[in-house]
Amino acid sequence: MFTAGCSVPRVFAKFSFPRLHLSSIHRNSMRGLTVDALNPAILNVQYAVRGELAIKAEEYRVQLKSGEPHDLPFTKVISSNIGNPQQAGLDQPPITFNRQIAALMEWPPLAELARDAFPEDAIARAKELQSEIGSIGAYSHSQGVPFIRKNVARFIEERDGYPSNPNHVFLTTGASAGVTLLISMLIANPKSGILIPIPQYPLYTATLAAHKGVGIPYHLNEEADWATSTPDIEAAIRKAVEQDGIVPKALVIINPGNPTGSLLDEATMRQVVRLCERHDLVLLADEVYQANLHARDTHPFTSFKKVVRALGSSVPLVSFHSISKGVTGECGRRGGYFECANISEDIIALMYKMVSIGLCPPLAGQVGVDCMVRPPRPGDASYALWKAETDATHAALAQRTKTMAARLNALPGVSCVDSPGALYLFPRVRLSAAAIEAARKLGKQPDTLYALELLDDTGICVVPGSGFGQKDGQYHYRLTCLCPGVEEYVGALERFHRKFVERYGGV
Ligand SMILES: Cc1ncc(COP(=O)(O)O)c(C=O)c1O
Known part of the structure; x- marks a missing residue:
């Protein structure tokens, strides 16, 4: 499953992606450092x-x-x-509670110096985080502060009604860092491919290009409100395998969708999981917009984790979430997480090894994740404003x-x-x-x-x-x-x- 391949994303050639303008770059401006001498994959990246x-x-x-x-x-x-x-x-105004916690984490004496500025639950929350984290100027555990990962796992359990293991949660520098890690791990030889929805958020094609992976496009159906069609995914797999000799490794689903704003229904999600089982694919579920729902009653969000567990499926699943979207909108703090389900401990250990090269995600982002997964509850002083x-x-x-x-x-x-x-x-x-x-x-x-x-x-x-x-x-x-x-x-x-x-x- 995670023994993949690597190549240039030629499968995307028939789709129109704008090229980077290199004319302004001086090709021989510095001795030894020329565009021609760089990793050619970098030149293929478009964003x-x-x-x-x-x-x-x-x-x-x-x-x-x-x-x-x-x-x-x-x-x-x-x-x-x-x-x-x-x-x-x-x-978009930031959520006051989140910023109060951020301020108190940055400078703990504020809790005494400006006591009237903070509700008691914000002060208590910040003290709890300070006792778990210490200074936010220090590196944390590379996978993210264990206490915050436990809170993420509890959030997932409450959302889905199924257990979540904090040791299988990785806090990340935004969802992007998690996606990049997974793509870098999955693309291992020139024949490895990853199924990408078209239209897609260009993080995927750009990261695939950088890692010399092959994107296997499957089209969303605009006439059916940008629906995901498993027969279309099957057809894309057949074409990639039979015509191009590619080995599909993973399927990316963006739900709710970017750029389409579409939302998958549960029946389609079940079909997607079964398709991944049939084709031995890792399911990469980009769920960063899970809180951005404009008609919750008629169009609720269901996570892939819930569907995988409800089906009793053993499909390897990585689900991504972020503080950049939703109503949090804290893009600049760079906080996110991914959760692994049905992924073996040796793969988790390799993920840990890879994230530890980057030491840790920003602590401000990790604190942002904690606020997202632990908002004020009814009865808390901050609840009404939140x-x-x-x-x-x-x-x-x-x-x-x-x-x-x-x-x-x-x-x-x-x-x-x-x-x-x-x-x-x-x-x-x-x-x-x-x-x-x-x-x-x-x-x-x-x-x-x-x-x-x-x-x-x-x-x-x-x-x-x-x-x-x-x-x-x-x-x-x-x-x-x-x-x-x-x-x-x-x-x-x-x-x-x-x-x-x-x-x-x-x-
Ligand atoms: C579908 C999707 N995934 C991931 C990201 C990356 O978000 P982050 O800021 O958490 O890296 C974005 C950002 O717009 C996105 O639209």
Whole structure:
């Protein structure tokens, strides 16, 4: 199972991913350190979320901030390209309780010096953490503070109703670090492949490229609200094995989805687990958006851990979670965890060896994980405020998602699945032959042209669908539902779209 292979992700060649611009790099700028002399896998890495659009948006932001006269037709740049809730302009307020704990952990004397600023449960919680951790300026256990791992395991048990072993929980520097570790361990020879949903969050293809792994794409079904289809995964496996001689090692599921916002139902999850059993695959369940649900009653989240245990399955499962998303939104603290189920102790020991090279995840992130898995409970002094803050963030996200999807769907040539989860919408835009030709002349993907003109016209930065993968001849873009002032924001999107259609013609 964990004896894998390694190769370049050629299987992805038919999908459109923008390339890094290397022209600005001086190929022979330093003796001995030239681009040509580097690990070639690095040159294959592409990461659209922070690519061309984000770079240009940053230039505009600097230009606007400089106060110099400019001829930009907007007064601010809106970062709709990245799910970074607390970023300036998106301004999701941090949860007060979490920040109180963070402050007290940073400087314990605050508990006495500013006693009135902290509710008693926050002071008690911080003291408990201090006695378990000591100074947060010290390295911790490489797998994460044992006390916090126990709290994570309890959170998982309460969520799923099945036991969780704290020794099989790894605290990480965000979910990204856990994903990278798993991919690095699974890709061991040029034939190892990992099944990746299309569209996908580019962490997966980028990390696979860096580790010379093969991505095996399987398409999500846009017509069925971006559903995951096990027959389509089977077909992707057959093609990879029979035509390309690849050995599939693992299946990535992102649930709720990024960029699609889709949510798996339990029947599909059971089929996915059975498929992993049939094909001897490790299931990598990216569940970082598990708390971002816009219609909990009709679209609840179920973890893969629960489904695997309910089925009595022995499929090896690694589930990822993060403090970056949900209503916590603490991306910059870099906290997350993964839990291993049905994974042998010798593999866990190897994971431990690998994480210990990095010494430990940031303590601020570990404390953030503790706050996420141990929020205030009814009866605690902090509960009322915590509830009000988290309810407000959930409600704002749900309302923006609904408004944006409805308004986008009303535009000519645009269709948008109204997502039940995560932080994004992924509208499809039908582009005319003239728009496609204009993009070709510029050497750009058509949806990149659309996104660049949107940025130039409105200051709104989105990510072209080609950065996530999409079917040939289809064009999308991803935008976050995190921007306040949704009326103004969607109004600008609408005006731009109509102008674009006037300029290039509609479909
Ligand atoms: C699906 C998915 N997985 C993982 C991550 C990485 O999150 P983290 O900040 O925890 O590394 C993201 C970030 O946007 C994501 O969208």
